[in-house]
Amino acid sequence: MTDIPDSHPRKASLMSRQKMVEASKRGLLAESAMIAHGRGEAFDYLLGEKTSDSASLAIREAAARLLVAESPVISMNGNSTVLAGSEAIKIASVLGCPVEVNIYYRTTDRMESLIGELESLRDRLGSESLEKARQSIMDVEILGAVADGRILGLQGPRSLCSSRGIEQADVVLVPLEDGDRCKALTSLGKQVIAIDLNPLSRTSKSATVTIVDDVTRAMSRLAEELLENPTTTDWNNEAVLRDALDIMSSSSLRIA
Numbered sequence: 095m096t097d098i099p100d101s102h103p104r105k106a107s108l109m110s111r112q113k114m115v116e117a118s119k120r121g122l123l124a125e126s127a128m129i130a131h132g133r134g135e136a137f138d139y140l141l142g143e144k145t146s147d148s149a150s151l152a153i154r155e156a157a158a159r160l161l162v163a164e165s166p167v168i169s170m171n172g173n174s175t176v177l178a179g180s181e182a183i184k185i186a187s188v189l190g191c192p193v194e195v196n197i198y199y200r201t202t203d204r205m206e207s208l209i210g211e212l213e214s215l216r217d218r219l220g221s222e223s224l225e226k227a228r229q230s231i232m233d234v235e236i237l238g239a240v241a242d243g244r245i246l247g248l249q250g251p252r253s254l255c256s257s258r259g260i261e262q263a264d265v266v267l268v269p270l271e272d273g274d275r276c277k278a279l280t281s282l283g284k285q286v287i288a289i290d291l292n293p294l295s296r297t298s299k300s301a302t303v304t305i306v307d308d309v310t311r312a313m314s315r316l317a318e319e320l321l322e323n324p325t326t327t328d329w330n331n332e333a334v335l336r337d338a339l340d341i342m343s344s345s346s347l348r349i350a
Contacts, residue, residue, distance in 0.1 A: 098112075104143070106143075106310070106311075107135065107138070107143060110131075110177055110308075110310060111131070111135075113176050113177060114127065114128060114131050114173070114176060114177070115128075117172070117176040120207070121203065121204065121207055122172050122175070122176060122204065122207050122208060122211060123172040123173065123176065124172055124197070124198065124199040124204075125199075126199075127172055127173050130173060130270070131173060133292070134270075134291040134292070134308070134309075137291035137292050137342070138291055138308050139345075140341070140342035140345045141291070141306070141307070141338070141341055141342060141345075142341070142345070142348065143308070144311075145307050145308075145311050145312070145315060146306070146307070146337065146338065146341055147337075148306070148333070148334045148337035148338060149305055149306050149307040149312065149334070149338070150315070151334065152303055152304060152305040152306070152307075152331075152334050153305055153307075153312060153315045153316050153319050154319055154322075154324045155303050155324075155326065155327060155329050156267065156287040156303050156305060156316060156319075157316055157319040157320045157322070157324050158324040158325050158326040158327070159265055159285060159287065159302075159303065159326055160185075160189055160265055160267060160287070160320065161189070161320065161323065161324075162326065163189075163191075163263075163264050163265035163285075164264050165191075165262055165263050165264050165265075166189050166191040166263060166264070166265045166266070166267065167191055167192055167193075167194055167237075167259045167260055167263040167265075167266055167267070168182050168185060168186055168191065168192070168193045168194070168266075168267045168268075169194050169196045169259070169260055169266055169267070169268040169271070170182055170193055170194070170195055170196070170208070170212065170269070171195075171196065171197045171198065171269075171270055171271075172197055172204065172208060173270050173309070174269035174270045174289075174309055174313075175195070175208050175211055175212060176211075177309050177310050178269060178309050178310050178312075178313035178314075179211060179212055179215045180215050180219060181310070181313035181314050181316070181317050182212070182269075182313060183212065183215055183216045183219055183231060183234055184219065184231070184317040185267070185313065185316060185317050185320065186234040187227065187230040187231045187233070187234050188230070188317070188320045188321070189320070190230070190233075192234070192235040192236070192237045192256075192258065192259050193212060193234060193235070193236050193237065194236075194237040194238050194255065194256050194259035194260055195208045195209050195212065195236065195237070195238030196238060196254075196255055196256075196259075196260060198252060198272055198275075200241075200251045200254065205238055205239065206239070208238070209236050209238055209239055212236045213236050216231060216232065216234055216236070217232075219231050220232040237256040237258060237259040238256060238259070240256060241254035241255065241256065242256065242257045243255040243256050243257035243258075243259070243260065243261030243262075244261065245260065245261070245275065245278050245279065245282070246278070246282060247277075247278040247281055247282070248274065248275060248278050252272070252274070252275060260279070263284060264283075264284060264285065265284065265285045265286075265287065266279055266284055266285070266286050266287065267287045267316075268286060268287070268288055268289075269288070269289040269309045269312070269313065270289065270290065270309060271286070271288055271290070271297045271301075272297070273295060273296025273297045273300065274296070276288060276296065276297040276300050276301055277296065277300045280300055280301070280302065285302040285303070286300075286301045286302050286303075287301065287302060287303045287305070288301035288303070288304050288305065289304075289305045289307060289309050289312045289313070290304060290305075290306065291306060291307065291308065292306075293306050293334075293335040293336075293338040293339050293342075294335075294339070298335055299335065301331065302329075302331065303329060303331060304331055304334060304335060306334065306335065306338035
């Protein structure tokens, strides 16, 4: 990876871009992955490349709902695994829940590679952690290899999931989800916590709680917020989406 000086104002964004390029070369990503990442990056520019106050509230609400969930699961695709895989393992270790690899363009090679990537991240985090946290990290189960469950309302490969993950979950944390799948999950009575930089996407508008933020920032903040034991509120998701749009629409005021 190219060395980017700490003084560079966009170091985090450039590092994410490099991770995506390298992951693509390793076959972890779908052909359209870079397009999706670039689209998200454009929205992040409009947000000022920082977590807004409303996104912080959404992260806190997400943490509260995950903590009281009976059967939470974290659903990861290629992009989210590359950009926030370690954070997903940390969150799962706190919640005692599994991480499920669930991708739109499902192939055996990609599934095996992404599961292997998350297992490697888990093992590395475990080896670097203090003894108290090590076991909970190593206990995180990575699901997805066995697609013995179904998401009712979807057809074909997109309906596949793990019976011990998404199928039985009551709360699904799903960074960068497909809109149709998000709608299908909520129609089944599941709470969906989505991370999406586009406040106008079908995912953002149909999720229970939408975090309009960069996935790496949001997952890192969420891992920290879980330790604060927040409580749920009378959540207004539409207000969060409107606030994100207000921030983006006023971005021209930041031109000096």
